Amino acid sequence: MWKIEQLRKDLETIVNIDSGSFDREGVAAVGDFFEKKCKAAGFYTRRDPDTLALEVRTHEDGPIDILMLGHMDTVFPKGTAVEHPYREEGNLAFGPGVSDMKAGLLTMTTLAERLKADDPELRICLAFNGEEEIGSLATRDWMIQLGKQSRYAFVFEPGRDGGAMVKKRKGNIDLILKFHGVASHAGVAPEKGASAVTEMAQWIVELNKLQDLSIGTSVNVGLVKGGTAANVVPDYAECIVDLRFERMEEMEKVQKRVAELAKTPFVPNVTVDVEYQGIFGPMNPSKATEELIAKTNAKAAELGQTIEWVATGGVSDANHIAALGVPTLCGCGPVGGNSHNQKEYTELDTIQQRLELFYALMPELK
Numbered sequence: 159m160w161k162i163e164q165l166r167k168d169l170e171t172i173v174n175i176d177s178g179s180f181d182r183e184g185v186a187a188v189g190d191f192f193e194k195k196c197k198a199a200g201f202y203t204r205r206d207p208d209t210l211a212l213e214v215r216t217h218e219d220g221p222i223d224i225l226m227l228g229h230m231d232t233v234f235p236k237g238t239a240v241e242h243p244y245r246e247e248g249n250l251a252f253g254p255g256v257s258d259m260k261a262g263l264l265t266m267t268t269l270a271e272r273l274k275a276d277d278p279e280l281r282i283c284l285a286f287n288g289e290e291e292i293g294s295l296a297t298r299d300w301m302i303q304l305g306k307q308s309r310y311a312f313v314f315e316p317g318r319d320g321g322a323m324v325k326k327r328k329g330n331i332d333l334i335l336k337f338h339g340v341a342s343h344a345g346v347a348p349e350k351g352a353s354a355v356t357e358m359a360q361w362i363v364e365l366n367k368l369q370d371l372s373i374g375t376s377v378n379v380g381l382v383k384g385g386t387a388a389n390v391v392p393d394y395a396e397c398i399v400d401l402r403f404e405r406m407e408e409m410e411k412v413q414k415r416v417a418e419l420a421k422t423p424f425v426p427n428v429t430v431d432v433e434y435q436g437i438f439g440p441m442n443p444s445k446a447t448e449e450l451i452a453k454t455n456a457k458a459a460e461l462g463q464t465i466e467w468v469a470t471g472g473v474s475d476a477n478h479i480a481a482l483g484v485p486t487l488c489g490c491g492p493v494g495g496n497s498h499n500q501k502e503y504t505e506l507d508t509i510q511q512r513l514e515l516f517y518a519l520m521p522e523l524k
């Protein structure tokens with residue numbers, strides 16, 4: 159019923175195309191593969207020449223019943239596929255991006271083809287992002303536009319151990335802080351200097367005070383740099399802070415504190431530039447999402463599957479869609495592990511399990 163052999167051949171083909179986020183040719187080649195495949199199946203397709211994003215629809219425009227999202231890019235540099243090409247060992251398939259998330263992309267397209275053939279009225283859209291692994295900065299608005307037209311969204315990131323899916327993700331924002339001080343000789347004229355590093359150190363202490371793990375807020379000053387030599391008062395320092403939160407108010411609280419700190423430097427004559435990058439709203443399951451989860455569980459039970467639901471601090475494109483209030487499930491792809499690592503794998507038998515589950519569920523969501 160499902161052409162799993164063909165799907166595995168296709169998986170081999172696209173895993174063996176390196177498509178790191180910065181490898182535009184590779185990402186475009188994966189896009190070509192899916193565009194050709196979907197066109198042949200009678201879908202409308204659209205490519206964005208700048209972001210390489212591919213949009214595939216059953217209906218040229220208008221509302222969407224089911225939005226399926228995935229990303230074509232991987233974290234692996236060019237050459238990885240030659241060193242570690244696709245291979246199977248028992249029930250496992252290995253290769254760069256096999257589970258995160260090329261197997262998910264093929265699951266999406268296989269499902270959509272069959273659902274379309276069964277019911278031409280069902281309005282499906284597939285969104286292939288080309289830069290998820292670097293934060294979707296240029297494609298976020300496009301996905302949000304699609305999300306606004308959609309009734310339900312499914313993100314085919316890898317399923318977790320035992321088939322678990324993701325219903326809750328923390329929000330995430332990166333904070334880039336650039337401290338500008340005044341350089342001076344540390345021995346001859348220390349009084350003339352204004353240390354950017356000292357200012358940054360105070361900020362690090364203050365920012366860490368905003369962490370509150372009891373409500374899911376974490377602050378990690380993950381990267382720091384500054385200074386040029388031990389005998390020079392440093393005129394520049396920089397740090398990047400990773401903030402994770404379950405509640406939007408927590409992000410606002412941090413932004414407010416950062417604005418206060420910037421107005422009143424600890425070290426006179428130091429100024430601070432504050433930049434925010436890669437905003438992901440928290441994915442918190444709404445009542446409608448809980449209903450979708452209940453439906454999914456019921457369908458799974460009919461098929462003899464049991465789905466666990468997990469929460470994670472990691473973000474995905476699901477955050478952007480869920481933040482709109484659209485019932486959104488993530489981790490819908492086949493089960494995999496060791497993402498972002500050379501030992502990345504997909505459990506091959508779960509491809510069919512996912513196909514069967516969503517094929518039973520999705521037609522009822524019209």
Ligand SMILES: [Zn+2]
Pocket residue numbers: 229258259290315316
């Ligand atoms: Zn991914």
